[in-house]
Amino acid sequence: MKSDVDVVVVGAGSAGLSAAKTILAQGCTVQVLEAKDRIGGRATTLDLSGMPWDPGAYWLHHSEDNFFAKYAAESGVQFDEMPRSSRMWTATGWADEAIMAERDAYFDAAFEAIDKMGAAGVDVPASEVIPTHPRFQSMFSTWYAALSGAEPEFCSTLDQSRYRDGVNLRVKPGYGALLAAYGADVPVALSTPVERIVWDKSGVRVETIKGAITCRAIIVTASTAVLARGGIKFEPALPAAYQDALERLPLGTAEKVALAFDRDVFGLADNSHVQFEHQGEETVRFQIKPGGYHIAIGYLAGRFAEQLEKQGTAAMVDFAEGQLVKAFGADIRKARIGADTSHWRSDPYIGGGYSYAVPGAAGVRDTLTNPINERIFFAGEACSLPHFGTVNGANETGFAAAAAVLLALT
Numbered sequence: 001m002k003s004d005v006d007v008v009v010v011g012a013g014s015a016g017l018s019a020a021k022t023i024l025a026q027g028c029t030v031q032v033l034e035a036k037d038r039i040g041g042r043a044t045t046l047d048l049s050g051m052p053w054d055p056g057a058y059w060l061h062h063s064e065d066n067f068f069a070k071y072a073a074e075s076g077v078q079f080d081e082m083p084r085s086s087r088m089w090t091a092t093g094w095a096d097e098a099i100m101a102e103r104d105a106y107f108d109a110a111f112e113a114i115d116k117m118g119a120a121g122v123d124v125p126a127s128e129v130i131p132t133h134p135r136f137q138s139m140f141s142t143w144y145a146a147l148s149g150a151e152p153e154f155c156s157t158l159d160q161s162r163y164r165d166g167v168n169l170r171v172k173p174g175y176g177a178l179l180a181a182y183g184a185d186v187p188v189a190l191s192t193p194v195e196r197i198v199w200d201k202s203g204v205r206v207e208t209i210k211g212a213i214t215c216r217a218i219i220v221t222a223s224t225a226v227l228a229r230g231g232i233k234f235e236p237a238l239p240a241a242y243q244d245a246l247e248r249l250p251l252g253t254a255e256k257v258a259l260a261f262d263r264d265v266f267g268l269a270d271n272s273h274v275q276f277e278h279q280g281e282e283t284v285r286f287q288i289k290p291g292g293y294h295i296a297i298g299y300l301a302g303r304f305a306e307q308l309e310k311q312g313t314a315a316m317v318d319f320a321e322g323q324l325v326k327a328f329g330a331d332i333r334k335a336r337i338g339a340d341t342s343h344w345r346s347d348p349y350i351g352g353g354y355s356y357a358v359p360g361a362a363g364v365r366d367t368l369t370n371p372i373n374e375r376i377f378f379a380g381e382a383c384s385l386p387h388f389g390t391v392n393g394a395n396e397t398g399f400a401a402a403a404a405v406l407l408a409l410t
């Protein structure tokens, strides 16, 4: 097969952009094909009533060795202040320090139990190992869903225990804006969904809605949700182990609701966290005045987020605003000047929040990092062992896949 370019990269998110940049830097030719009309994937910054907000990635996780934290610092991008306070609204008002300490101690114990099992190589549902708590167990479950996209009963202890946490930072213009600047010089064909990848020992033919392109190797960074449901057809079909890996790394649900106000209706410090004590699954957690803007960003996750997202924007906004009203009073409704929501779950090119390994499947992230016939390489957040579900993890896998491709092509 004669090649139009050395490498095609499918997807212009964190993984795809870094993969393309690495290959270009080594003098090979690259074409990135992106289904959307913008780059950044699950990291994008939007405008709401003149204020920036990130419907997807927002935190620069593990800033100690997060490539984008270094890139932001070197580019002179301003970092944001960290949250000043974390509050919980209860049936009788704001929780006092003793209640918060009790909740925090239980959350720590629950994570320790998961880590302990994972460290021992036990790969069972996280819900099976967490201790019970009469007051805060539901809150742990929904918090876990916010971190993983799914409740503890759906997630592997071993997978969770492999995740490496660190110091989280944020940048004032937004994570999406940072990625947009980072990827500005990458050759990306936008609005070009890939439909089919035909591969054999001699090369790869990539069919898009706008025509076909041939290459020596391909890096596929579309989400596991897109790939598992056959959003891109492979011919011949992917080996069974890869299809199995994609299916056992589903995307959970993570969605956001942004509410903009014409003034400070909260009376809290900028960058405060607010949550609501709850039983069951119906809840939303807020960042209040992130970056000092008169905006509240609600985070919805897990099964409840899935149901609410299906109901649409108005239902998401109503629920989020209704929760804020409990703590800040009905007058905030009069000060609201805008609202917006994400819809990652129903986005045909994303399909959810971020990947989690189902119980028994912690090992399958490794499967995806093995190339097929030195022609098809996978990258993206689901391929990262220590930083799955993050922009920095995706970025690391983009670098790794590019290095592997370059080796294979020499």
Ligand SMILES: Cc1cc2nc3c(=O)[nH]c(=O)nc-3n(C[C@H](O)[C@H](O)[C@H](O)COP(=O)(O)OP(=O)(O)OC[C@H]3O[C@@H](n4cnc5c(N)ncnc54)[C@H](O)[C@@H]3O)c2cc1C
Binding pocket: 010, 011, 012, 013, 014, 015, 016, 033, 034, 035, 036, 039, 040, 041, 042, 043, 055, 056, 057, 058, 059, 060, 061, 192, 193, 194, 195, 221, 222, 223, 226, 231, 232, 254, 255, 256, 342, 344, 349, 350, 352, 353, 354, 379, 380, 381, 382, 388, 389, 390, 391, 392, 394
């Ligand atoms: C609500 C939410 C909050 C989050 N918060 C954080 C956070 O604070 N910090 C953090 O680090 N991470 C966060 N994440 C996770 C983070 O956004 C992702 O892990 C990361 O952006 C994934 O990057 P990626 O390159 O693997 O995939 P993506 O960003 O999904 O990129 C893949 C690209 O492939 C494209 N594509 C799909 N199908 C096709 C096709 N057929 N043809 C061509 N292109 C295609 C997609 O359009 C997409 O642009 C959050 C995610 C969500 C949803």
